[in-house]
Amino acid sequence: MAESDVELSAALTDPAYREAVVDLLAVVAYGELSAFERLVEDATLAPSLADKLALAQMAGAELAKVQPLVDRIALLGTDPFVAMAPFHEALDEFHAHTAPADWYEGLVKAYVGDSLARDFYREIAAYLDPDTRDLVVSSVEEGLHSEFAIERIREAIAADAPLGGRLALWGRRIMGEALIQAQRVAADRDALTAFLVGGVDRPGMDLAALGRMFTRLTELHSDRMAELGLDA
Amino acid sequence: MAESDVELSAALTDPAYREAVVDLLAVVAYGELSAFERLVEDATLAPSLADKLALAQMAGAELAKVQPLVDRIALLGTDPFVAMAPFHEALDEFHAHTAPADWYEGLVKAYVGDSLARDFYREIAAYLDPDTRDLVVSSVEEGLHSEFAIERIREAIAADAPLGGRLALWGRRIMGEALIQAQRVAADRDALTAFLVGGVDRPGMDLAALGRMFTRLTELHSDRMAELGLDA
Structure with a gap:
């Protein structure tokens, strides 16, 4: 594996930082894996085979x-699947509480959920060593397929105004559940939280900065809902 | 799209051949898409997250x-999803009749089903124009992930001999269902069948050659079952 030849950033020799990075990579990995599974499940709601393929490709x-x-x-130096275990509950609960009732709820979830995760990881990327940052940022790159979700949702709302009202509420629920589960992860995972708030020799976010970050995430979410033609 | 710049083989100007090629590409495409869906579903039977990821990657x-x-x-010049429609029934029935009862049946199905499809498409590749041949052959390339299925199945049989007996019967059932559905497709799709048996100005297989092809496919299946440690 070429990976084993990589010389890792010096920052990773700090055990606390390294523990936080393992947590971070593990939550991203389990997040992607569980998103994949749910998207494929949600793809069964597709009104056509072409739509099903498009959502399956977002999943892929x-x-x-x-x-x-x-x-x-x-x-x-950590077993990846052991590292992911602490995040099963939060992510599985997120999906259990945001199971789409139909194709359009599935599309909104795919688009909004994916975008939220990307915004969050970009926010914290500034505090990561370069190797980890590149990996995390490339892991949450926007796919070519989100255009598809945006188009389909806009078309549907244009044709059916009450659907827009329902999907707007649905978008809020996804955002709310994401915040609840993020809170839970922050409360459970000391190393990750300590990393976010920084340390003596490492920059981080103080509580005010954390607050501002959540404000930015909420604003980005609102912009996105508006782009879909929905009230946030 | 770069694809639109491709100059297609002269063979494709023959409408009957072109119709057969569209059928062939459509059955491969729907076969891959339905295999993807079933593999992801079967991955939920995985005993560990690592196993689940491996099967999901075969699906991907x-x-x-x-x-x-x-x-x-x-x-x-054909709508791809319209082209796939005539093959839904045969492939959906195949999957309905070979729904795995557990993780190991799922693994055997993944490995055997994928290999059978590859053997068949390689058999007919010789009768295709170069463009179509390259596309079909690359579409059924063996993934890196089948090693995983072979290893897991062998380990499990070594630890549990009666499982080997059950999986041997299961492998036969998959082969039998595949032949039943292939027969149905051949009976329904005149252009595809006409292509297989050839024409005045195009080589094909006579009935004896078709028979020999099925013998080879069955032999390859037996070899593969033996490789897994199973009687065919």
Whole structure:
């Protein structure tokens, strides 16, 4: 594996930082894997085979990002699947509470959920060593397929105004559940939280900065809902 | 799309041949897409997250092959999803009759089903124009992931001899169902069948050659079952 020849950033010699990075990579990896599974399940709601293929391809793009994360966690000396275990509950609960009732709810979830994750990882990328940052940022790159979700949702709302009202509420629910589960992860995972708030020799976010970050995430979510033609 | 710049083989100007090629690409595409869906479903039976990821990656490899086939069918002037419709029934029935009862049946199905499809498409590749041949052959390339299925099945049989007996019967059932459905497709799709048996100005297989092909496919299946440690 070429990966094993990589010389890792010096930052990773700090055990606390390394633990936080393993947590971070593990939550991204399990997030992608569970998103893949749910998207494929949601694809069964597709009104046509072409739509099903498009959603399956969004799912495939998530799956393709898992292996590099798994490889990196292993390189950092941790069993990747053991590392993912602490995040099963939060992510599984997120999906259990946001199971789409129809195709359009599935599309909104795919688009909004994926975008939220990307915004969050980009926010924290500034605090990561370059190797980890590149890996995390490439893991949450926007796929070519989100255009498809945007188009389909807009078309449907244009043709059916009450659907827009329902999907707007649905978008809020996804955002709310994501925040609940993020809160839970932050409360459970000390190393990750300590990393986010920084340390003596490492920059991080103080509570005010964390607050501002959540404000930005909420604003980006609202912009996205508006782009879909929905009230946030 | 780069695809639209491709100059297609002269053979494709023959409408009967072109119709057969569209059928062939469509059955491969729908085969990959339905295999993807079933593999992801079967992955939920995995005993561990690592196993689940491995089967999901076999699924992802199938999915990745769909788009080039879809693009080619469109380039040949046919709606790809309309072209796939005549094959839904045979492939959906195949899957309905071979729904795995557990993880190991799922693994055997993944490995045997994928290999059978590959053997068949390689058999008929010789009768195709170069463009179509390259596309079909690359669409059924063996993934890196089948090693995983072979290893897991062998380990399990070594630890549990009665499982070997059950999986041997299961492998026969998959082969039998595949032949039943292939027969149905051959009976329904005149252009495809006419292509297989050839024509005045185009080589094909006579009935004896078709018989020999089925013998070879069955032998390859037996070899593969033996490789797994199973009686065919």
